[in-house]
Structures are given as structure tokens and as C-alpha cells.
Amino acid sequence: MPVLEPGTWLNPDTRPDWCEIGSIGRFAVPLEGGRFERHHHDDHEVWFIAEGKAKIFVDGGERYVQAGDIVLTRAGDIHDIVEVYETVRGFFLESGHPAGGRIGHLDGVAHDVPGLPLPADFPER
Incomplete structure (x- = not known):
């Protein structure tokens, strides 16, 4: 079983033959200088x-x-990270492509993600 190192991701070109996951990996958007794609x-x-x-x-x-x-x-569905209040690190998994499905971010529009103070209405846990 492969181990994914930071900065790498698994996709249909790099996954093992037995794996049906579309893609999987990590992402990060820093508090300063972050970028993401609406896609x-x-x-x-x-x-x-x-x-x-x-x-x-x-x-x-x-x-x-x-x-x-x-x-x-x-x-x-279009999705995006629009603001960060602390550096965000996460994990993503695409479920698997339907027949004829395209790989990766579609119609992606890259943009700067502002780092802002935590809003007063941010939920506490």
C-alpha cells in the first residue's frame, strides 16, 4: 500500500490498480499568502x-x-475556500470518476485567500 508524502496526491495515473478512489491527498491554505481555486x-x-x-x-x-x-x-457543485482565520490544513478524497468523467479541478479560477481576524459570529465548540 503506498504512503503519500506531504505535497503528493494519488490520482488515476498514480494509484494502484486495485484502488478505485478518484484522487486523495492533503491541502493547506496559510494565513498569509494563501491561494485556492473556486472549482x-x-x-x-x-x-x-x-x-x-x-x-x-x-x-x-x-x-x-x-x-x-x-x-x-x-x-x-462549485466549492472554494474564501477566507482563513488560522492556517487551514486538510485532507481531500474524490469518490471516483463516473464513466467519461474528467480528473481534477474543473473550471478552476485561482485567487488569493485573505487571512483575516476571527469573526465575532464564528461558532465556538
């Missing part, structure tokens, strides 16, 4: 937020996320 996929995607706090765009609206959250995105 969608031909398959479903799951994020696990391992560290940090941010505002994301998913399911047609903006939501706060923080360490421990799991974000579910349906195939075709």
Missing part, C-alpha cells in the same frame, strides 16, 4: 479539516469550518 469536479469530494478555521463556499452558500469538520461536496 468543481465530475465526482463527489470529501474534505476533512484537520487544523485551522476558515470560511468556505459550498452547496451554494458560505459556511464556517474548523478543525474536526467534514465537508461533503456533490459532483458538479
